[in-house]
Amino acid sequence: xxxxxxxxxxxxxxxxxxxxxxxxxxxxxxxxxxxxxxxxxxxxxxxxxxxxxxxxxxxxxxxxxxxxxxxxxxxxxxxxxxxxxxxxxxxxxxxxxxxxxxxxxxxxxxxxxxxxxxxxxxxxxxxxxxxxxxxxxxxxxxxxxxxxxxxxx
Numbered sequence: 001x002x003x004x005x006x007x008x009x010x011x012x013x014x015x016x017x018x019x020x021x022x023x024x025x026x027x028x029x030x031x032x033x034x035x036x037x038x039x040x041x042x043x044x045x046x047x048x049x050x051x052x053x054x055x056x057x058x059x060x061x062x063x064x065x066x067x068x069x070x071x072x073x074x075x076x077x078x079x080x081x082x083x084x085x086x087x088x089x090x091x092x093x094x095x096x097x098x099x100x101x102x103x104x105x106x107x108x109x110x111x112x113x114x115x116x117x118x119x120x121x122x123x124x125x126x127x128x129x130x131x132x133x134x135x136x137x138x139x140x141x142x143x144x145x146x147x148x149x150x151x152x153x
Contacts, residue, residue, distance in 0.1 A: 001044070003138055010142030013041055017146055027153035031123070032062035034146060038127070039064030046106060047128040050114070051078050053121060058082070061123060069102035076100035078124050081111040085121065087140045091133045103128070110135040112143045114150055 001009070017037055024030040031050045039048040049063020051072060058072040058079065072078050075098030081088045090109045093099045106128040114123040125147050129135065 003136075006138050007142070009041070010138065010146075013037060014142060014145055018149055021149050021152075024153070027150055028062060030150055030153055034125070034150075035062050035064045038146075044129045044131060044134045045127050046130045047103065047126070050123050050125055052123045053082065058124065065128070066103050069100060072100055074098075077109050077111050078126050081113055081124055082121050085113065087112045087144060089135045089137075089140055091135070093128075105130050107132045108134045110139050110143065112140070112147050114147050117151060 017034055020033050020037070021030050024033060035049045039045050042048075045065075047063065047065030047068065049065065049068060050061035051058035052061045056073070060068045060070050077088055077090055077093070077096055077099060080098075088109075088111045090096050090099075093101070093106055093109050108129045108131065110127050112125040113121045114125060116122050125143060127135070127139075127143070
């Protein structure tokens with residue numbers, strides 16, 4: 001998708017998600033809504049969902065797409081994003097040291113930390129694509145804004 005079209009789509013999705021989350025009773029419902037909207041509105045989002053922090057491991061939360069790894073431990077893009085406290089864009093997951101392949105069709109990935117009101121990471125948004133180089137700074141910018149909407153829960 002061309003950069004300006006991608007940004008326009010994200011702007012529309014941000015508005016839509018913001019409106020939908022006004023009705024969400026809690027963070028789990030909000031996460032489920034975000035995953036569903038993104039998965040169905042962004043054609044390159046093969047898998048889209050959340051992993052929640054549970055001590056030193058991550059446990060799958062609401063998601064859309066094929067069956068997921070239930071628990072992530074010790075390595076992988078999601079844990080690296082938590083450890084580095086930042087969004088990670090991975091153009092080719094096969095080049096990422098310690099990548100966890102929940103589905104061999106995944107080729108690229110973006111992971112965005114979810115923070116509570118004190119700034120602590122409580123989960124991550126994980127998005128996979130079946131194509132290499134699917135994600136860039138535009139995705140990072142808008143997904144971070146969408147994830148920031150979870151801050152009220």
